[in-house]
Amino acid sequence: MKKNLLLRRLVIPTFASLIAVASPLITLGAAAKEKVPQETSPSTLREPETGFRVLPYLQSPTSTSMTISWVSELNEPGNVIITGPGIKMKKLISAPHYMELMEYTEKELKQELTYNSGNGVVETIPQGSWLKSNSNYKHSVTIDGLQPNSTYHITVKQGKGTHTSRFETFPERENWDKLKLIAFSDSETEPFGALEHREWELHTVNPYAPGSEERPGKGSAFDKKYGNAARNNMFLVRYSLDQQTALNENLAHIEKEDPDALIITGDLTQGSGYQPGWDEFWRHFAGEFTDIASKTPILPALGNWETYAAINSGYGSDADRTPAVISRNRFHEYFDTPGDAENPQFKDSYYRTDMGPVTLLTLDSTNGIPDESTVTKTFTGSVYSGNDSVLKELVWAEQGVNGDPYITTDTQGEFTAESYYDAYTKVFKGTTTKDSDLPNFNPGTEQYKWAERQLKDAREKGQIILVQFHHAAYSSGVHGTPPNHTKADNQSGVAMRVYSPLFEKYGVATVISGHDEMFERSWVDLDGDGRGFHSYDVGVAADGLRGEKMIKDENGNYVPQDYNTYTQWSATQDEPEFWQTNKNGVKQLIDGGLHYGHLQMDFVKTANGTELTLTPVYIFPILDDNYDLVRTERRVYHDVQKIHFDKMGNVIPNVELISKSDFSGRRI
Numbered sequence: 162m163k164k165n166l167l168l169r170r171l172v173i174p175t176f177a178s179l180i181a182v183a184s185p186l187i188t189l190g191a192a193a194k195e196k197v198p199q200e201t202s203p204s205t206l207r208e209p210e211t212g213f214r215v216l217p218y219l220q221s222p223t224s225t226s227m228t229i230s231w232v233s234e235l236n237e238p239g240n241v242i243i244t245g246p247g248i249k250m251k252k253l254i255s256a257p258h259y260m261e262l263m264e265y266t267e268k269e270l271k272q273e274l275t276y277n278s279g280n281g282v283v284e285t286i287p288q289g290s291w292l293k294s295n296s297n298y299k300h301s302v303t304i305d306g307l308q309p310n311s312t313y314h315i316t317v318k319q320g321k322g323t324h325t326s327r328f329e330t331f332p333e334r335e336n337w338d339k340l341k342l343i344a345f346s347d348s349e350t351e352p353f354g355a356l357e358h359r360e361w362e363l364h365t366v367n368p369y370a371p372g373s374e375e376r377p378g379k380g381s382a383f384d385k386k387y388g389n390a391a392r393n394n395m396f397l398v399r400y401s402l403d404q405q406t407a408l409n410e411n412l413a414h415i416e417k418e419d420p421d422a423l424i425i426t427g428d429l430t431q432g433s434g435y436q437p438g439w440d441e442f443w444r445h446f447a448g449e450f451t452d453i454a455s456k457t458p459i460l461p462a463l464g465n466w467e468t469y470a471a472i473n474s475g476y477g478s479d480a481d482r483t484p485a486v487i488s489r490n491r492f493h494e495y496f497d498t499p500g501d502a503e504n505p506q507f508k509d510s511y512y513r514t515d516m517g518p519v520t521l522l523t524l525d526s527t528n529g530i531p532d533e534s535t536v537t538k539t540f541t542g543s544v545y546s547g548n549d550s551v552l553k554e555l556v557w558a559e560q561g562v563n564g565d566p567y568i569t570t571d572t573q574g575e576f577t578a579e580s581y582y583d584a585y586t587k588v589f590k591g592t593t594t595k596d597s598d599l600p601n602f603n604p605g606t607e608q609y610k611w612a613e614r615q616l617k618d619a620r621e622k623g624q625i626i627l628v629q630f631h632h633a634a635y636s637s638g639v640h641g642t643p644p645n646h647t648k649a650d651n652q653s654g655v656a657m658r659v660y661s662p663l664f665e666k667y668g669v670a671t672v673i674s675g676h677d678e679m680f681e682r683s684w685v686d687l688d689g690d691g692r693g694f695h696s697y698d699v700g701v702a703a704d705g706l707r708g709e710k711m712i713k714d715e716n717g718n719y720v721p722q723d724y725n726t727y728t729q730w731s732a733t734q735d736e737p738e739f740w741q742t743n744k745n746g747v748k749q750l751i752d753g754g755l756h757y758g759h760l761q762m763d764f765v766k767t768a769n770g771t772e773l774t775l776t777p778v779y780i781f782p783i784l785d786d787n788y789d790l791v792r793t794e795r796r797v798y799h800d801v802q803k804i805h806f807d808k809m810g811n812v813i814p815n816v817e818l819i820s821k822s823d824f825s826g827r828r829i
């Protein structure tokens with residue numbers, strides 16, 4: 162089990178904890194028992210070292226080429242040796258460039274991490290132990306002329322470091338048999354994730370399966386071990402896995418499946434402008450924990466956390482949005498995507514990936530114009546209450562507010578596009594506001610026109626079409642309601658519904674999003690012709706474990722808001738928990754409930770076309786009688802979907818629901 166390989170925890174028994182728990186150390190795991198004097202002085206960064214800071218990771222995959230990128234701390238060229246079909250041995254030398262944006266800030270150097278789990282126990286990590294040197298050099302080489310559907314071996318040498326891996330090129334559209342993609346979102350990595358166990362939401366109306374006992378409560382052994390955090394006025398024990406362990410376990414199960422690509426639908430780090438967040442991200446994907454990105458290409462999307470600088474002034478202020486600009490451009494620095502060739506200023510904001518018979522469009526949902534904000538009470542449409550059935554998305558693109566008085570147009574209420582454009586010119590000297598990397602997504606914009614061109618082209622070529630963007634347009638979570646709602650959210654994805662008619666017109670099969678940190682599936686068929694698309698929130702990579710947005714009813718009880726009328730299934734609503742006390746008198750979760758996980762998509766060629774199986778996977782923790790983690794199991798929620806396509810990639814209507822969310826008791 163990969164757990165806390167780098168970060169040694171310290172436990173500080175507080176005065177409160179000494180009262181609450183006779184011996185707080187007894188309740189903690191082996192890793193936490195070692196008591197070491199706390200280092201309180203700010204860290205001294207180590208000198209740059211030879212070798213890799215970030216191991217080689219695969220980018221811009223096609224059937225005939227691959228880009229291999231990595232990061233070193235020293236300014237010395239590395240090289241890649243590649244062997245495989247059609248290539249005896251090819252050597253490519255890299256030309257490193259310094260990544261100016263990646264240097265630690267003063268606040269990052271001085272940061273201290275202290276975690277209070279709510280049960281009186283406080284934990285910390287030795288100050289600065291998570292920091293590396295302050296030097297980052299990016300290397301990228303692109304290898305062309307590869308053969309489709311073939312395995313290549315690469316050896317990358319960087320100074321005294323050597324790393325070997327293998328990858329497979331995508332198949333051609335006409336010559337393939339199967340393809341496996343895995344998607345998740347909201348990994349939101351940060352060093353603090355080694356300490357923090359997140360709040361673990363429980364449905365207020367449907368919490369338990371028949372025959373289940375209730376969750377461990379206040380003062381229980383589970384509470385003493387993992388602490389607690391209230392949500393919706395309920396006492397809730399925290400989740401048993403810290404976020405670092407959760408991502409390690411999630412990735413370990415993904416690695417076993419060996420997918421052809423890993424789709425990460427935004428919010429990769431807990432603040433893209435916070436460099437320790439990126440260090441932690443790469444530890445997981447191309448570093449000490451795994452090198453999955455060396456074998457499996459990552460296809461990332463920009464989320465709101467990619468415009469957020471965390472302790473370095475968040476989204477910035479009206480007077481200075483440079484933190485948001487630095488954040489987005491760190492994402493662009495790390496990732497190498499095809500982008501939009503006609504609008505290179507947008508860098509890696511949106512792009513197309515063809516994987517044999519499947520086309521994935523990645524959109525940038527982070528900014529819509531006209532700007533809206535719940536803070537300044539700026540709305541495009543009128544304010545309303547109730548659910549989303551008043552919306553007329555079918556006319557949004559053509560008629561705007563004239564066709565629907567309740568239209569919404571923005572996903573980011575924290576800043577205006579104009580303030581971002583101005584800041585861009587401050588970060589990148591010699592540029593004008595027109596050079597900004599922030600696209601708008603609404604009709605008439607370059608991104609919207611690009612998306613329609615790609616959809617049309619992919620449809621004409623007979624592709625199966627998937628789309629990903631961060632802000633779930635159909636969500637029952639806290640971001641589900643738009644800014645012009647009486648129970649508003651300032652970063653809602655509802656404005657992205659402007660794409661739904663296009664998605665239906667061109668036969669998009671599935672839309673993958675995140676942002677609400679739920680596991681939810683909605684079914685969208687606006688024109689009611691039986692053809693539509695699934696819209697997922699797969700925001701369960703490793704951060705929040707959230708459920709439906711709850712509001713107080715007239716009796717003061719928390720009930721689901723039920724804004725999203727398209728919802729079909731969610732892990733909190735439809736997978737109730739089943740707890741049972743074992744023969745040793747220890748209450749254990751047997752199954753059900755909300756867990757970390759991912760969406761697996763298996764495409765198989767059939768005699769008549771293609772079959773796609775969408776499998777919502779959850780990573781279930783098995784705990785011993787002390788509530789220490791023994792292992793995690795890969796389990797599947799009761800909402801596996803199948804989609805059939807004809808030979809031209811068209812969805813065949815009447816989606817077959819092979820497994821309903823009909824949980825009815827213990828399942829081993």
Ligand SMILES: [Fe+2]
Binds near residue numbers: 428465631675677
């Ligand atoms: Fe988000």
